Amino acid sequence: MPIGQPSRRLMHFVPLHFVQEKATGGGRRSTNAGLSLTSMIDFLIVVVVFLLMTFSASGETPPSKGLQLPKAENTIDMIDAPMVAINGSQILVDGAAAGNTHAIEDNKRLQRIDELFNILKGKREVWKQLHPGKDFPGVVVLQVDQDVPAVVVKSTFQTAAFAGYPNVSFMVDQLPKSGH
């Protein structure tokens, strides 16, 4: 079958004169309506521009489930570093359990968290083996629930420092800057 130019085909197979007259318009308004695409394309371009402007290529690290991070204004961008989350009384390192804070909360005294210390120390040794000759950055990011008492934060901070991570960053929810 030869390829023909597209044209009106609606109801053409019906061998009735009045049907074909209806289908082709028959002197009245045509049933084939053209759709203006200009406004649609304008809309699509605006959406693409907006999404491109808000696009983040660095990716995002979501906070642990059920953890409420405080908000802050004078912040810096996230970095790729081991993530220590303190959610309630549970401590997680990159999603894996690394002890709890029961003993610290009960005694209300600063103390080292041995399980966390061993995991962080292990991560440090792995990093050194993978990057021989390079200086270890010693950065760890703490995701801490907003209502956790300072003694727990201090204990985690101190444990991280003892394990070779003296540069600690606190993960916060970024607030738009008000300007100075």
Next chain:
Amino acid sequence: MAGVDVGGGGKGKRRTLDSEINMIPFIDLLMVTISFLLITAVWSHMSRINADAQVPGPPRPDVEQEKVPPEKILHVEMRTPEKFTLVWKQGAQVVNSIEVPRKDDLKEDKGKKLVRYPDLAAKIADEWKNTGSHRDASDRKLDQAVLHTDNDTAYVYIIGVIDAIYGTHRPLTLPSGKTEDVPAFNVTFAVN
């Protein structure tokens, strides 16, 4: 349909100039781009606040230690719910000490808390202008601030104070010659 007319009709018996650009691939491309950007879009913006533990490095017996005079350090103490104490110390010597009334400006939005200390931030900025050691734009070193808290303070208040300390900014000339605004202090979180 789905085309754009790019000219009027031809003259005489010559080939007509009335042609259409097919817009369907263009619309398809826009749709795919929108889908990709929507799927990869990030609507919550997490960031971080830096603090260090000021742990001394390993001893280097092969390197001769230079004797440098200790720098002035701003100690911010939040040990009581009524006031902050700002103490400038040079080594063990207290250079200056002032008290700032503590007013917790606590706001809560969908369970997320925000604590601000505008009075403390303003006082720290004043203190830095008067006593800070590294105020020149060409000076790449930052002044040091140490935060001391009691054991019962909730984490959100600690973040509020660190945020207030980082609120003081100064210009810094980069090696490229450009000048950018950076925090005037580097914050250390004291665990004692």
